[in-house]
Amino acid sequence: MSVILGLLVVLIAAGSAFAGPLDAPGATKALTCSACHGMNGLSVSNTMPILAGILPAYFKKAIEDYATGKRPSPEMEPYAKAVKVLGIDELAGYFAAQKKEPTLIRADAAAAARGKAAAAQCAVCHGPDGRGDPAKVIPDLRGQPPGYLRSQMALFKTDKRSPGDPALKAVKALMTTIPDPTLDDLAAYFSSVR
Amino acid sequence: MVTLTRRDFLRTSTTGLGLLAAGCAAPMTGDIAPKTGRRVVVIGGGWGGASAAKYLRLSDPSIDVVLLEPNENFVSCPFSNLVLSGVRTIGSITFDYRGLRRHGVNVMHREATAIEPDTKRVRIGEGYLQYDRLIVSPGVEFQWEQVEGLAQHKDTVLHAWKAGPQTVELARQLQSMPDGGVFVLTVPPVAYRCPPGPYERACMVAWYLKTRKPKSKLIVLDANQNVVSKTALFRGVWSKDYPNLDYRPSSKVVKVDPGVREVQTEIGDKVKYDVLNLIPPQRAGTIAVQADLVGADKRWCEVNHVTYESAKAKGVHVIGDATTGLPVPKSGNIANNMGKISAVAVAALLNGKEPPQLPPGNTCYSWVNDREAIAVVNSYRIDGGKVVQIEQKLTPGPSAQYGQHAVGWATSIWNDMLAFGRGD
Numbered sequence: 317m318s319v320i321l322g323l324l325v326v327l328i329a330a331g332s333a334f335a336g337p338l339d340a341p342g343a344t345k346a347l348t349c350s351a352c353h354g355m356n357g358l359s360v361s362n363t364m365p366i367l368a369g370i371l372p373a374y375f376k377k378a379i380e381d382y383a384t385g386k387r388p389s390p391e392m393e394p395y396a397k398a399v400k401v402l403g404i405d406e407l408a409g410y411f412a413a414q415k416k417e418p419t420l421i422r423a424d425a426a427a428a429a430r431g432k433a434a435a436a437q438c439a440v441c442h443g444p445d446g447r448g449d450p451a452k453v454i455p456d457l458r459g460q461p462p463g464y465l466r467s468q469m470a471l472f473k474t475d476k477r478s479p480g481d482p483a484l485k486a487v488k489a490l491m492t493t494i495p496d497p498t499l500d501d502l503a504a505y506f507s508s509v510r
Numbered sequence: 511m512v513t514l515t516r517r518d519f520l521r522t523s524t525t526g527l528g529l530l531a532a533g534c535a536a537p538m539t540g541d542i543a544p545k546t547g548r549r550v551v552v553i554g555g556g557w558g559g560a561s562a563a564k565y566l567r568l569s570d571p572s573i574d575v576v577l578l579e580p581n582e583n584f585v586s587c588p589f590s591n592l593v594l595s596g597v598r599t600i601g602s603i604t605f606d607y608r609g610l611r612r613h614g615v616n617v618m619h620r621e622a623t624a625i626e627p628d629t630k631r632v633r634i635g636e637g638y639l640q641y642d643r644l645i646v647s648p649g650v651e652f653q654w655e656q657v658e659g660l661a662q663h664k665d666t667v668l669h670a671w672k673a674g675p676q677t678v679e680l681a682r683q684l685q686s687m688p689d690g691g692v693f694v695l696t697v698p699p700v701a702y703r704c705p706p707g708p709y710e711r712a713c714m715v716a717w718y719l720k721t722r723k724p725k726s727k728l729i730v731l732d733a734n735q736n737v738v739s740k741t742a743l744f745r746g747v748w749s750k751d752y753p754n755l756d757y758r759p760s761s762k763v764v765k766v767d768p769g770v771r772e773v774q775t776e777i778g779d780k781v782k783y784d785v786l787n788l789i790p791p792q793r794a795g796t797i798a799v800q801a802d803l804v805g806a807d808k809r810w811c812e813v814n815h816v817t818y819e820s821a822k823a824k825g826v827h828v829i830g831d832a833t834t835g836l837p838v839p840k841s842g843n844i845a846n847n848m849g850k851i852s853a854v855a856v857a858a859l860l861n862g863k864e865p866p867q868l869p870p871g872n873t874c875y876s877w878v879n880d881r882e883a884i885a886v887v888n889s890y891r892i893d894g895g896k897v898v899q900i901e902q903k904l905t906p907g908p909s910a911q912y913g914q915h916a917v918g919w920a921t922s923i924w925n926d927m928l929a930f931g932r933g934d
Contacts, residue, residue: 336569338854347565347850348871351843351923355568360931363918390903391915394889395871397900401891420931463914 342410345402348395356414362421362463369416372408373453379404387478418459423504431505434498437490438506446506457506466503473499542637543616548573548860551632551641553622553797555579555607557587557842558830559647560927561849563615566645569857576639577610578632580621581674584928587704588842588875589920590673594681595714597880603673609929625801627823643856645818645827646803647849648795650703650840656791658765667766667788671703683785684715689723691784694773696763697732698791701810703831703840705739706886708732708789710876713744715787716752717879728755729781731773733762733791739839740876740904743884747908751879763788794832803828810834815897817865818852827852836870836897838888843872846923867892875916882908883916 337356338344346357349367353359357367367375381387382396399407435446438457442448446457457465471477473491478484494502552563555577563577584605592598607617624633625646631638652669654661670680687693693715697708712730719726736759737744748755765774766788773788774780793799793809803811803820811828812821812835820826829852830845838844847870855865869890875883884907889900905912925931 336567336571336857338565338569344854344866344868347854347868348847350850351846351871351926352873352919354922355926359922360925361918361921363915364922390905391873391885391887394887394901394903398869398871398889398891401869401900463918467911467914 340410340413342403342406345407346410348398349407357411358414358417359461359464360420362419362461363467365460365464366416366419367411368414369456370408370411371448371450371453371455372405372412373450374455375408375411376404377453379408381478381481386481388476416456416459418510419461419507421461421463421507423462423508425508427501427504428508429505430498431501431503434494434501435505437494438502441487445509458509460507462503462507465506466499469494469499469503470496538634539636540638541640542634543576543639545574545640545642548642549640550575550643550645550856550860551622551639552577552645552647553625553632554647554649554795554830555581555584555610555617556647556649556830556845557927558845558849559645560584560607560610561846562645562647562829562853563610563617563849564613564927564929565850565853566857567613567615569854570861571614573857573860574616575614576616576618576641577607578618578620578622578634578639579607580619582606582619585673585677586842586920586924587671587673587707590670590677591707591711591714592877592880593673593677594670594684594711595718595880596681596685597714597877600673600678605924605928605930607928613929622797625797625803625823625826627801627826630825641825642860643825643827645829645849645852645856646798646801646820646832647830647845648798648828648832650792650794650831651796651799652790653793654790657763657788659768660766660788660790663766663768667768667786669789670787671707671789671792680785680787684718685722687723687726687785690725691723691727692782693719693726693728693785693787694781694783695728695730695787696773696789697730697734697738698789699733699762700738701834701840702789702792704842705839706744706874706876709737709739709744710878711787712755712757713747713752713876713878716748716755719754720752724754726754728752729783730755730757731761731763731775731781732757732759735760739874740884740886743904743907744876744878747878747884792831794828798828798832801826803832805834807834814895816851816867816892816895817855817859818848819855827856837899838870838890838897839872839874841872841874843874843923844870846927847871849927867895869897873919875912875919877913877916878908881910881913883913884908885912885915 359366379396382392448454448456566575586603670676762776818827829848831840851868858865872888875885885905888902
């Protein structure tokens with residue numbers, strides 16, 4: 317907010333006629349997304365993921381998988397098809413360029429502490445604090461809403477997210493070994509890492 | 511949630527600096543706020559208008575944006591059926607306009623009384639405001655005259671179709687109905703605001719009766735031949751969970767007699783009620799009809815599919831439930847999208863640029879009990895200057911997971927319109 321106000325003051329002072337925050341490439345095409353994912357991809361809800369700062373390759377794989385129904389979602393499948401019409405590269409670039417800020421949803425501190433103790437098994441791929449690995453298109457888990465992280469872990473565990481995807485075989489095998497209460501703790505932990 | 515702190519007040523006042531000195535001190539006759547730069551006036555602070563106002567400021571911060579909305583608070587129609595069943599409070603779906611003021615929108619709690627496209631003026635009682643472009647988000651008005659006996663009883667026969675005091679009163683009537691009573695809900699003929707809304711309401715009333723007043727019954731009198739939206743999903747829920755729900759299609763209510771607590775359908779059936787919720791037939795909000803923005807049907811407004819400029823008046827854009835001709839439902843999500851797209855288009859036009867071709871999208875959840883929801887999602891593209899549907903998807907059935915998604919959607923889109931959180 318303060319950034320936008322600051323920008324506003326500068327623009328008014330400079331007498332600029334047309335240079336708003338929506339001038340960034342792809343910004344107006346992302347307007348349909350902002351109803352759920354927030355302005356600039358900064359989701360305010362517990363269930364919708366933060367798209368700001370997303371790896372472009374990860375965004376594009378998600379959109380492709382949603383659009384083909386490989387990653388089943390009645391909510392995202394139609395929108396993924398719309399993203400492909402609008403321009404998947406432009407939207408991937410737009411969200412990747414937005415500054416990520418962590419979720420406003422506060423996780424339970426005790427659950428987060430238990431999650432941290434249980435997170436070693438995730439570090440093999442996601443890194444010690446869940447930062448991910450861009451080279452391998454492994455996503456950054458830090459600061460995502462706990463509800464979103466928890467729901468994705470449940471989808472992995474029950475093989476409902478992109479069933480049969482060879483790239484997800486290891487994570488799904490791991491999830492089946494983790495009890496549900498520990499999944500809650502892991503979601504609390506990764507959402508609270510700053 | 512709706513109290514203004516001193517800090518907020520100061521922020522609001524300084525944001526308005528150099529724009530308009532807001533409504534309170536302005537004279538009520540003549541030009542009530544003389545225009546100094548380019549100005550867009552937005553009529554109506556609902557789902558469409560609030561979104562348009564915010565996104566106009568984001569599109570071009572040099573544009574002076576005046577939002578005319580008589581109500582001090584925004585009450586969300588989506589989720590208001592949960593207030594009927596006591597699952598939510600009206601306070602949890604009531605918000606103020608501070609967030610828009612922080613964006614530099616001049617929110618005036620005044621009612622626009624007329625539009626004069628030739629002189630580019632909006633009349634507000636004895637005074638007027640000058641505009642460069644106008645965005646009208648008038649919502650719907652009820653066609654009281656379509657139901658005999660309704661016009662003279664319109665304050666006591668409840669619609670609860672604009673969330674607010676009637677929502678609270680209908681909830682009170684439902685709660686005080688004796689067990690064994692009959693609740694009658696009537697559904698108007700298409701087109702009306704929120705196609706699945708009456709059926710979600712039927713679910714919430716049936717759920718409430720089933721859990722609190724098990725000897726009671728809900729009769730749904732539908733003017734349409736079948737459930738208009740999410741048909742198989744609603745009917746599946748009703749046959750499985752709500753034996754207390756008596757659904758009667760092709761039962762258009764044409765008469766109401768509150769004295770004997772009875773409604774009459776077009777085919778002459780008379781139905782007694784203990785509590786009545788009569789949702790009347792609808793048309794575009796009154797100002798759109800008075801300004802002759804409606805088409806030959808005298809009900810709805812034809813618009814350009816890219817800019818939302820009225821087919822009837824140059825420089826006037828119409829958004830939300832009042833529009834017709836696009837293959838989209840009259841939903842809050844669509845109104846929000848139309849608000850944003852029209853804002854970008856208007857900013858482009860004021861700057862001599864070509865408006866981008868942006869299609870809307872629609873995400874629509876309906877609650878079927880206190881924790882489970884269903885959804886329909888539509889995506890669109892622009893083809894030859896027209897909005898065309900790409901795909902419609904429904905959830906396979908109700909689930910608590912979709913209920914959680916519904917809460918996430920509401921949290922996000924309320925914030926997208928009214929800007930009370932971050933990321934705006």
